Amino acid sequence: MLTDQEKIDLVNALDFVVIEPHTQSIYVHNDEKTNGVLARVLHTISVDEYIESFKKGSLIDIFPAAMQEAGAEGFKDGQFVIMPKKFYVDQCYAMSKEIERLTNLITLHNIKPNTYQGLIH
Known part of the structure; x- marks a missing residue:
């Protein structure tokens, strides 16, 4: 079982393609790397369900996974963070x-x- 920080490190290793602060959306490519990270981070929803719920064209919004599943508490300086x-x-x-x-x-x-x-x- 991964710690929250390990999960966040996995998410932060993805390439953020589009960041939309006004909608709190951070998009990544829908590829094998992202699917692998989602498989390790998600625990309340399947990867397929997540992708279906949060896809936008060929991109996936990673913000909900980071905040709700990985335990991130914010997005600072281009990375998801846990505030001590x-x-x-x-x-x-x-x-x-x-x-x-x-x-x-x-x-x-x-x-x-x-x-x-x-x-x-």
């Missing part, structure tokens, strides 16, 4: 610090609710 827990902790910490900074500004300038427009000149 530390990433989320760091994001929460940064957001907490920003909330604290903004709260201090509100207190410092004695800003009341719905008076922010008075600060804009």
